[in-house]
Amino acid sequence: xxxxxxxxxxxxGVLAATLPCICAAQQDTQKEIERYRQLLAxxxxxxxxxxxxxxxxxxxxxxxxxxxxxxxxxLGAGVLKGAFAQLPRYFADTDRVQDLxxxxxxxxxxxxxxxxxxxxxxxxxxxGRPSDMEALASFVAGQSRGMKLAAPLRHEKELEAFRVGxxxxxxxxxPHDFACVSCxxxxxxxxxxxELPKLTDPHDAQKIFTTWPAYRVSQGSVxxxxxxxxDCYWQMRHPQMDYTSEASIALEVFMAKYANSGEIQAPGLxx
Amino acid sequence: MADPMRIRASMAGDxxxxxVLMSHEMETGLRKDASGALVPAHFIQNVTVTHAGKTxxxxxxxxxxxxxxxxxxxxxxxxxxxxxxxxxxxxxxxxRSDEAVISGG
Amino acid sequence: MKMREVKFVAALALGLVGCAGGVSDDEAxxxxxxxxxxxxxxxxxxxxxxxERQDEVQALCSRYRNEPPKDVAEKIEREQAAGIRYPASGKxxxxxxxxxxxxQDGYGMRFTDPDTRRPNGGGCYNCHRIAPAEISYGTIxxxxxxxxALRGAGEATxxxxxxxxxxxxxxxxxxxxxxxxxxGVLTEExxxxxxxxxxxxxSPVNR
Numbered sequence: 001x002x003x004x005x006x007x008x009x010x011x012x013g014v015l016a017a018t019l020p021c022i023c024a025a026q027q028d029t030q031k032e033i034e035r036y037r038q039l040l041a042x043x044x045x046x047x048x049x050x051x052x053x054x055x056x057x058x059x060x061x062x063x064x065x066x067x068x069x070x071x072x073x074x075l076g077a078g079v080l081k082g083a084f085a086q087l088p089r090y091f092a093d094t095d096r097v098q099d100l101x102x103x104x105x106x107x108x109x110x111x112x113x114x115x116x117x118x119x120x121x122x123x124x125x126x127x128g129r130p131s132d133m134e135a136l137a138s139f140v141a142g143q144s145r146g147m148k149l150a151a152p153l154r155h156e157k158e159l160e161a162f163r164v165g166x167x168x169x170x171x172x173x174x175p176h177d178f179a180c181v182s183c184x185x186x187x188x189x190x191x192x193x194x195e196l197p198k199l200t201d202p203h204d205a206q207k208i209f210t211t212w213p214a215y216r217v218s219q220g221s222v223x224x225x226x227x228x229x230x231d232c233y234w235q236m237r238h239p240q241m242d243y244t245s246e247a248s249i250a251l252e253v254f255m256a257k258y259a260n261s262g263e264i265q266a267p268g269l270x271x
Numbered sequence: 272m273a274d275p276m277r278i279r280a281s282m283a284g285d286x287x288x289x290x291v292l293m294s295h296e297m298e299t300g301l302r303k304d305a306s307g308a309l310v311p312a313h314f315i316q317n318v319t320v321t322h323a324g325k326t327x328x329x330x331x332x333x334x335x336x337x338x339x340x341x342x343x344x345x346x347x348x349x350x351x352x353x354x355x356x357x358x359x360x361x362x363x364x365x366x367r368s369d370e371a372v373i374s375g376g
Numbered sequence: 377m378k379m380r381e382v383k384f385v386a387a388l389a390l391g392l393v394g395c396a397g398g399v400s401d402d403e404a405x406x407x408x409x410x411x412x413x414x415x416x417x418x419x420x421x422x423x424x425x426x427x428e429r430q431d432e433v434q435a436l437c438s439r440y441r442n443e444p445p446k447d448v449a450e451k452i453e454r455e456q457a458a459g460i461r462y463p464a465s466g467k468x469x470x471x472x473x474x475x476x477x478x479x480q481d482g483y484g485m486r487f488t489d490p491d492t493r494r495p496n497g498g499g500c501y502n503c504h505r506i507a508p509a510e511i512s513y514g515t516i517x518x519x520x521x522x523x524x525a526l527r528g529a530g531e532a533t534x535x536x537x538x539x540x541x542x543x544x545x546x547x548x549x550x551x552x553x554x555x556x557x558x559x560g561v562l563t564e565e566x567x568x569x570x571x572x573x574x575x576x577x578x579s580p581v582n583r
Binding site: 040042043045051052217220 | 274275277290291292296298304310337338339341342343
């Protein structure tokens with residue numbers, strides 16, 4: 001990528017919605033999109049969320065005035081490195097399969113004493129209303145950066161979640177007859193200009209599933225896997241999915257089976 | 272005060288290479304909220320980068336710069352261990368200043 | 377844990393992932409339906425009621441993962457074809473300019489789309505290439521560029537295009553394409569505009 005040759009060269013990353021060069025040929029469009037992504041990659045605003053998440057992790061809060069530093073994300077109390085890489089998984093203390101966000105909710109409730117309704121009240125940030133969950137998820141995910149996804153599929157409840165997730169993946173419903181498979185069932189397809197991974201193909205799943213959570217430029221915020229599913233259902237003309245619902249975790253277990261061994265690149269950067 | 276900037280400054284040959292990510296809403300003043308009301312403009316207007324008391328970069332920004340701006344630039348004359356200070360002022364008069372130490376490379 | 381869940385989990389413990397071992401597809405589906413119902417409890421109730429109940433086609437296509445056996449497919453196509461309501465006027469061609477707007481518009485029936493008089497869009501460019509000036513098109517469905525130029529705009533083609541948009545599964549059981557007319561997404565008039573977009577010789581699709 002060429003830089004300007006002035007002594008005080010300035011390259012301002014303009015996170016604009018428009019593409020730098022719109023050419024007729026599809027190949028050129030694709031190349032320009034890639035170049036735009038490379039320009040953005042150096043300054044991922046997810047860094048800001050990671051930093052805030054670390055602060056939230058270490059700050060005592062809630063009625064119990066405790067930090068989250070004793071939170072057990074699957075590898076033991078307070079173990080951060082590699083924990084995200086092994087989610088979702090079964091937890092004996094809650095006797096259910098949980099993903100990252102569901103587990104963060106558990107820790108906020110049990111360790112910090114925060115009311116469950118309060119802990120799930122604002123999962124997705126809006127302008128002027130930042131979400132703690134997005135920052136915490138960014139921080140914890142970042143602690144598994146570069147590691148291979150290895151979500152377990154051994155415990156009977158993990159296996160059940162997989163079977164449920166599988167059914168949900170193919171479940172067609174609503175006025176548009178959409179299921180997850182409607183968009184995510186074939187290789188090499190895209191919706192408008194957004195490429196779609198075939199989620200039951202490890203080749204695609206390993207590359208894409210592991211980029212969540214990610215800073216979404218169009219959203220101006222880090223968005224998590226819970227938001228991704230919520231957003232999918234929005235487009236599928238379904239109602240709002242409950243935050244950390246059993247359906248969401250079942251779908252994540254299903255997807256993780258195909259995404260396992262993929263390298264975790266979270267928090268990522270997307271349109 | 273806004274969230275701290277994330278700054279990385281390192282040597283690249285004989286120049287100092289700086290990458291800075293700023294946390295700012297950068298509202299253009301043209302966006303409407305859910306109720307249809309215009310969200311007031313709130314954006315960084317001036318950015319100044321100093322090193323050893325000298326200004327090495329000065330920028331005047333407008334509403335075309337997006338949310339959470341990222342800037343990447345190089346300047347001559349810095350050495351490892353020295354400080355680079357980045358400051359911004361926005362149209363509401365809010366300001367933020369952070370510094371970073373230049374690493375070896 | 378409810379009794380049904382206990383039995384399901386116990387049966388699973390005997391089996392392997394993805395293998396019938398212990399839990400049938402039907403059992404997995406029943407459990408999934410329960411999970412589904414319990415996962416959309418805080419949102420829009422009317423929408424929840426609609427998606428909780430799958431119609432026969434949706435249930436079959438879900439069960440067969442969109443590859444139904446021949447006899448099931450033929451039955452679906454026959455029944456969906458019988459359900460198509462063609463314009464009483466006998467005309468199929470509307471205004472291609474309005475058709476282009478409808479094809480571009482993805483509005484409608486999402487939980488953020490308020491209950492106003494604004495008509496639903498077809499969102500056609502999400503999946504199809506249509507007019508050449510629009511490069512931001514999807515590839516989930518085939519390109520419709522030069523649709524009329526290649527087939528002519530005779531009455532049979534008009535009737536086919538209308539029927540396909542009204543109910544794609546009349547022609548291909550378990551097609552990914554929404555049944556826009558059958559499901560009440562687009563009106564008769566809107567579908568006629570889309571037919572014109574595809575078949576009118578003056579439409580950019582065919583010039």
